[in-house]
Amino acid sequence: MPTSSDIVIECEGIGKRYRIGERERYRTLRDTLTRAAARAMRGRWHVGEAPSIWALEDITFRMRHGEVLGVIGRNGSGKSTLLKILSRITRPTRGRARIRGRVGSLLEVGTGFHSELTGRENIFLNGAILGMRRSDILRRFDDIIDFAEIGEFLDTPVKRYSSGMAMRLAFAVAAHLEPEILLVDEVLAVGDAVFQKKCLGKMGEASQHGRTALFVSHNMLAVQKLCHSAIWLDQGRIRDVGPAGEIAHRYLRTVQSQHIERKWEDGDASAGDGNVRLRSVLARRADRGVDLITVRTPLALDFEYSILKPGLQLALIASVYNEEGVMVFSTDTRLTGNAAGTYRSTCQIPGDLLNAGMYSVSVTFARDEAFALFEVNDAIAFEVEDSTHGRGTWYDRWPGAVRPMLQWNTRAMDEEKESIDTLIYR
């Protein structure tokens, strides 16, 4: 029987409103003064309601001591805003929350890292920023270096680290933060697979040690594995609450039911002619994972079709359009002299290429290099999710039609130094 003292986080009707104007990042004093003057001239001090968005509305839930709660939902559903409120970075516009216990929050790894400082110096600085005391850092120091695997680079400035090394160091400090209540934003989506596994292990450890944790994630496997229960946020409201496995399943089912696969009946004239007939198109993660497609994940498009006449010079053309209707790319494969029968062609789209957003795929079959047989517009639609949160406010989206992960290199020109890999935060 849970008593009231078991409750460590209590949210009652939390709401957060952002004024749209605040998207303009900042105002200038000059603008404010001229606007005020203009209003005064017109003789009315009309304080207009600035247009606003409720990023969160009426969020009510409780967390018991030792509970690990997952928060899931699409981009812009309010997950990060909730985390920011609980971390005390921003205040709710409505409602109230009560937290009992010392809170440690990780909204990002490596906050406050300075590239001019050495690994050792950054461990202390970052630890202090996360709220660790010097004595705690000293006590954990050896564990942190072991975990980060930075070895002899300890006294080298971080700007000479590879991005992987810097990430490992940043995570190592974060992983050794041991508050009573841990609030974590998808910081696990960093580093290589081996390191991710290690980090997940560390999270699992925390949950086994009876630490209360709130974990915002896109990674449904991680949510199912680490969390006892989950909250599904949709457009700023709680859509569903329950055991983590159940909620994650429901969430995935809803998200993936959106035309991610489409099949055509035999008699459907819209998907074929006498030469070739499209049977199905499927967008999926290339690794067959059950998670969402994110900007990082390689994905695959499967096309199944039947060739009705043998020996044709066919081409299968797939064109991918983004939400604005811009063709992001078009790709084709030649199917030369195949026998009649059913085939499956798979197109691999690498990770770190598409930006987050909705995409639609149009399929065209052409004959003899030039002659289009038929076209299926918007054959399927799929969504690419952001993998980590942007860099600022909750509605941030990384700009650009594509979002490749590019290697940067910076070299000092005045003397011969080794080249420096710059740390990329995405």
Place this chain on the structure above:
Amino acid sequence: MTTSDFAVGGSSSDAIELVPSPAATLRLREVWAYRELLFFLMWRDIRVKYKQTALGVLWAVLQPVGLAAIFSIFLGRYAHVPSAGVPYPVMVLAGILPWQLFAQALSESSNSVVASERLITKVYFPRVIIPAAAAGAAIPDFCIGFIVLLVMLKVFGVGISMQILLAPFFVALALLAAFAVGLWLSALNVQYRDVRHAIGFLVQAWMFMTPIVYPISVIPQRWRHFYALNPMVGVIEGFRRSVIGQEVPVRIILVSVLATVIILAGGLYYFRRMEDTFADVI
């Protein structure tokens, strides 16, 4: 459960209330709990400042000495500005040093909050630590300059008396005044980015309203207490006189201290009221 590890943020029996508008207390206990972060941020600023500079600490010597030389030639020698009973170069250097401490602390702390955008949007801690650390990072430059001043006193044959023990008080007052004004400007800077452009102008204008290149004796007697509402008047006069062994003008200093306290109290209150919105606006 490792509860002893993590003391920042109050003891675990205290419940934190998150409400739309909190009580307007200064939460000094919480600031105290985060004192190590204040130290680390200050230490970071100092480390970074001296890393990768060709001249390093030499900058802290060149700037005040260079300025003092220029003022000595043009104002001391050619314009015949009076110099309060000591050689003009001594007077002007003893004014420039605390002034530069103030000016540096003021401009660094005014820009500090905007410059810490990443920290503010990702981690919670009492934001007042940011301008405080930025102001504190100006101390090493001053200490180096102070050694130069002592050498200079020796060279010009100005004797040092026990009065010099009063100097640290005025150094602290300069930092406090810079922090007080920095609180206002750093919070305003988040809301209005053109504050940044005003800072350079403010510092320059302020310098001429302060007895640095001229002694306070050029100000008519009846205006001096009004003049001392500028906190730096008390700082510069007090510092200079305690270094060159003249009597310290107590009433002038009291007026400046009072002005500092008022600006500081207002600044703390204003900053406290604004800090909750920083993450949304910055």
